[in-house]
Amino acid sequence: KAGVTQTPRYLIKTRGQQVTLSCSPISGHRSVSWYQQTPGQGLQFLFEYFSETQRNKGNFPGRFSGRQFSNSRSEMNVSTLELGDSALYLCASSLDYTNTGELFFGEGSRLTVL
Amino acid sequence: GQNIDQPTEMTATEGAIVQINCTYQTSGFNGLFWYQQHAGEAPTFLSYNVLDGLEEKGRFSSFLSRSKGYSYLLLKELQMKDSASYLCAVLNRDDKIIFGKGTRLHILP
Numbered sequence: 001k002a003g004v005t006q007t008p009r010y011l012i013k014t015r016g017q018q019v020t021l022s023c024s025p026i027s028g029h030r031s032v033s034w035y036q037q038t039p040g041q042g043l044q045f046l047f048e049y050f051s052e053t054q055r056n057k058g059n060f061p062g063r064f065s066g067r068q069f070s071n072s073r074s075e076m077n078v079s080t081l082e083l084g085d086s087a088l089y090l091c092a093s094s095l096d097y098t099n100t101g102e103l104f105f106g107e108g109s110r111l112t113v114l
Numbered sequence: 115g116q117n118i119d120q121p122t123e124m125t126a127t128e129g130a131i132v133q134i135n136c137t138y139q140t141s142g143f144n145g146l147f148w149y150q151q152h153a154g155e156a157p158t159f160l161s162y163n164v165l166d167g168l169e170e171k172g173r174f175s176s177f178l179s180r181s182k183g184y185s186y187l188l189l190k191e192l193q194m195k196d197s198a199s200y201l202c203a204v205l206n207r208d209d210k211i212i213f214g215k216g217t218r219l220h221i222l223p
Binding site: 004033035041042043044045048055056058090097102103104105106107108 | 147149155156157158159162201203208209210211212213214215216
């Protein structure tokens with residue numbers, strides 16, 4: 001069974017640009033959540049999608065957005081990049097809502113903003 | 115506010131036992147998770163506690179006391195491959211999973 005796949009794995013952007021990250025969940029998993037991981041703050045919840053609907057949202061500015069497609073694949077977008085957006089962005093999938101089972105994480109997309 | 119505290123780093127010896135503590139103050143509580151994350155890799159699920167008490171799974175056990183807002187992860191018969199970060203996470207009443215900053219565990223031969 002293939003795991004959670006995130007693309008791209010590494011990317012470098014400059015301030016003011018925008019970026020789109022992609023996540024393909026495990027086949028059959030309907031819930032996808034996104035996290036930002038930095039050395040100082042640890043893992044911080046961005047948002048969760050279930051059946052193409054945003055079910056929950058963390059405390060990030062509106063520059064961070066996401067969506068989920070009918071095949072459960074998800075994308076997140078960050079506009080007007082800032083230096084502080086440099087981080088590892090992790091996607092996690094689960095069969096149902098995240099509160100009913102374990103999360104399966106992808107390897108992450110490491111974003112560097114210059 | 116939401117707060118999850120765990121030690122930043124711990125060191126233990128191969129073959130020994132180590133206990134990683136986690137205290138939490140969150141808006142409601144619907145369960146507590148422990149994840150393991152090796153450097154440069156994705157976090158992987160270790161355990162889930164929703165009721166008070168001890169859950170044992172092989173060399174790893176996790177304990178929860180909801181009244182004290184406290185959990186610990188117990189690792190027995192430590193192996194070098196257990197060197198990793200251990201993340202405590204709480205599912206709050208808004209169905210958001212709040213993670214602690216993680217405990218980096220170093221295993222010495």
